[in-house]
Amino acid sequence: MEKELEKIFLEGLEQNKNKLFRICSAYSIDSESTKDLFQEAIINIWQSIHSFKSQSNISTWMFRITLNVCLRIQYSQKKRRILFKNMDSILIENLHFTSEKEESNKKLVHLRHCISQLKEPDKSIITLCLEELSYKQISEVTGLTENHIAVKVKRIRSKLFICINQK
Amino acid sequence: MIEEELIRIWKSSSKEEQIKFEKSKLLIDLQANIDRFNKKIKYRDVREIIPAIIMIPVFGHLAYNIPFVISKIGAIIILLWCIYVIIKIRSLKKHKPAPTTTSYRNYLLETKKYLMIQKKLLDDVLYWCVLPSFIGVFVFFIGINPDPLALIGPFILLSLIGIVIYLLNKHAAKVEFVPRLEKIDKALKDLEEYKDT
Numbered sequence: 001m002e003k004e005l006e007k008i009f010l011e012g013l014e015q016n017k018n019k020l021f022r023i024c025s026a027y028s029i030d031s032e033s034t035k036d037l038f039q040e041a042i043i044n045i046w047q048s049i050h051s052f053k054s055q056s057n058i059s060t061w062m063f064r065i066t067l068n069v070c071l072r073i074q075y076s077q078k079k080r081r082i083l084f085k086n087m088d089s090i091l092i093e094n095l096h097f098t099s100e101k102e103e104s105n106k107k108l109v110h111l112r113h114c115i116s117q118l119k120e121p122d123k124s125i126i127t128l129c130l131e132e133l134s135y136k137q138i139s140e141v142t143g144l145t146e147n148h149i150a151v152k153v154k155r156i157r158s159k160l161f162i163c164i165n166q167k
Numbered sequence: 168m169i170e171e172e173l174i175r176i177w178k179s180s181s182k183e184e185q186i187k188f189e190k191s192k193l194l195i196d197l198q199a200n201i202d203r204f205n206k207k208i209k210y211r212d213v214r215e216i217i218p219a220i221i222m223i224p225v226f227g228h229l230a231y232n233i234p235f236v237i238s239k240i241g242a243i244i245i246l247l248w249c250i251y252v253i254i255k256i257r258s259l260k261k262h263k264p265a266p267t268t269t270s271y272r273n274y275l276l277e278t279k280k281y282l283m284i285q286k287k288l289l290d291d292v293l294y295w296c297v298l299p300s301f302i303g304v305f306v307f308f309i310g311i312n313p314d315p316l317a318l319i320g321p322f323i324l325l326s327l328i329g330i331v332i333y334l335l336n337k338h339a340a341k342v343e344f345v346p347r348l349e350k351i352d353k354a355l356k357d358l359e360e361y362k363d364t
Contacts, residue, residue: 006194010188010190010193010194013188014188017186017188018178018186021180021184021186022177022178022180025180031184038186042197043197043200043201044267046194046197046198046201047197047201048266048267048268051266051268052268061268064267064268064269064270064271065267065268067271068265068267068268068269068271068274069267071271071274071275071354072264072267072278074350075278075347075350075351076347087193087196087197087200088189088192088196089188089189089190089192089193089195089196090186090187090188090189090193090196091186091187091188091189092184092185092186092187093184093185093187105179107176107179108176108177108179108180111173111176111177119354119357120350120353120354120357121271121354121357121358122357124271130173130174130177130178131177132174140270141270141271142270142271142272142358143269143270143271143272143273144272144358148361148362151361152360152361155361157170160173164173
């Protein structure tokens with residue numbers, strides 16, 4: 001049983017690591033805090049792995065925990081908000097930019113800036129949307145109905161487009 | 168800018184960072200972190216009730232041995248209060264922070280509920296901490312020296328300590344919990360936005 005859970009965890013992590021990292025980046029001010037947040041999310045996922053039901057989708061489940069961890073850190077009042085630290089088994093390397101990537105990086109910085117201007121729940125919904133989750137999956141993560149999600153996504157998208165085109 | 172373009176830009180960040188796991192070490196690292204965290208929590212829980220645990224035998228001894236009846240009553244009040252504090256803190260531990268495995272909306276609702284319980288504990292400190300301990304200690308002093316003049320000093324000192332404890336707790340509730348509860352209320356309100364459109 002333990003081995004099976006380890007396998008599910010490692011496979012799920014490998015499959016979703018980039019997505020989880022991107023979600024964390026929407027809640028961070030710099031790359032260091034993204035790494036801390038990502039690490040915190042992974043520990044919380046591992047801590048909760050026993051409550052994972054194999055019939056549910058591991059990706060949706062991992063997104064849910066990551067978002068809630070981001071939310072918890074965001075709402076914490078303490079200055080030292082990260083509980084877990086120093087895990088050298090997680091390596092995050094910053095890759096060097098080539099000149100053609102610089103332009104796309106500028107766009108990414110601008111997009112992240114626009115997302116950071118959104119209201120808290122809108123930020124969560126749009127990051128899930130950008131990860132190409134279906135409305136059904138977003139509804140499972142957020143606890144809202146699919147119809148409600150559809151209306152919200154439409155409005156958030158308009159706000160995001162306005163922000164991006166203001167550049 | 169079309170939506171596909173936004174998705175492409177969003178996902179381009181993965182070209183910036185490369186995430187690798189040393190799988191053989193990862194699970195050991197994770198478990199070590201969790202164990203360390205649980206140990207800290209356990210230590211914190213014990214630390215919170217240690218003063219009450221120490222006071223129980225001290226005031227039990229006084230209640231049994233002190234010759235003054237009124238002081239005996241004071242010592243018994245303090246003894247009962249210490250037991251009550253231990254029970255209260257232990258019962259509060261049953262309320263855990265919201266589990267991160269729940270949905271975003273539920274997480275907000277559960278966190279709100281949890282924070283409100285914690286805030287109430289600080290708000291009510293006058294009734295479960297300051298007043299009972301004040302009465303117990305003051306009655307204890309009356310038994311030792313019933314002269315009203317001799318009681319003025321302890322009365323002022325105990326009142327000042329009580330006021331400081333009360334104000335510190337009120338301040339902690341205001342600084343620690345009120346802003347978080349406001350943020351959660353706002354997030355819940357924003358989440359419900361457009362629900363009926």
